[in-house]
Amino acid sequence: MSADAAVFMDLHSHWLINGHYLRHPLSALRPDRLPFGPFGNRIDIEDAARAGVRCVTFTAYAPVSPLFWVPRSEATLAQIRTFYRVARESGGRLRPARTGVEARAAAADGAVAGVLAVEGGHSLDGNPAMLDAFAELGVRFLTLVHFKANELGDAGESSRKPWGGLSPLGREVVSRMRALRIVPDVAHLSDDGVHQVLDLTDGPVVSTHTGMRALVDRPRNLPDGQARGIARSGGVVGIILFPPYLDGRHPMGQSVDRFLDHVCHAAWVMGPRHVAVGSDMDGFTWTPRGLRGYADWPILSEGLARRGFSPPEIQGILGGNALRVLDA
Ligand SMILES: [Zn+2]
Secondary structure (H helix, E strand, O other), X not given: OOOOOOOEEEEEEOHHHHHHHOOOOOEOOEOOOOOOOOXXXXXXXXXXHHHOEEEEEXXXXXXXXXXXXXXXXXXXXXXXXXXHHHHHOOOOOEEEOOOHHHHHHHHHOOOEEEEEEEEOHHHHOOOOHHHHHHHHOOEEEEEOOOOOOOOOEOEOOOOOOOOOOEXXXXXXXXXXXXXXXXXXXXXXXXXXXXXXHHHHOOOOOEEEEEOEOOOOXXXXXXXXXXXXXXXXXXXXXXXXXXXXXXXXXXXXXXXXXXXXXXXHHHHHHHOHHHEEEOOOEOOOOOOOOOOOOHHHOHHHHHHHHHOOOOHHHHHHHHHHHHHHHHHO
């Protein structure tokens, strides 16, 4: 593979949940018996490499359930250690990368680049110094909130919004992120919070895994105005593959067409250079019909070609645009 060949990138995925807690190997495509079962294992590094998905974001996620309570920063650090151990033991198949240059170099050598992310500012345990630790360990994206309000801000999907957007700590954290080269991810954040992040930082902002609200009206999806703000920041919007955010009527298993609808809408709103893919695979999610995992990603490029995107636009949407954010 030459250095300038297309590198597809998944901006958000959760192999670390299965790899860390269930000890699944990196090559373990394990489809669920149910087509919409959330406990399958859809991420397989060999499939990713074969399908050209040469850059995968490994998102560390600390459980918030009181049943599994450990300090969240500790759980996050443990998953980051698992990421580096698995990369070491992968025989060169998975290579940690912090920049677009490193990711493309790994891809050119036939490896899959792994980029670290953390989902949920609860992983800081309220301590902004944890952000420096994450940066030193190579974390490049921080999703500020998850399903519920946390120390950093309010969640779009929860009716409890104590901060009116970002908390004072959330503002401090977002302001520090630029210097630490951690990109703020506003997926899950409330509408007020997204506007505040866009006002606070002059660097790229991303929403790593979302649908478009104009097509499916739920608070978890991104309104057009916020998408334009993200594009103006130099960031990208990763369209999710999880059916419930893409199709209100067929949440259990719509076709890839609904995903393509959201990509087309996002490209219409922002221009194709600001659209990416954040699968959310293995995060207790399932995938559209006919898309078992990375092996089937060529279906996405074929679908985008049918919708009229040019080859350079398709390469951008499936990877180049997200890599550009890592370069910035
Ligand atoms: Zn998420």
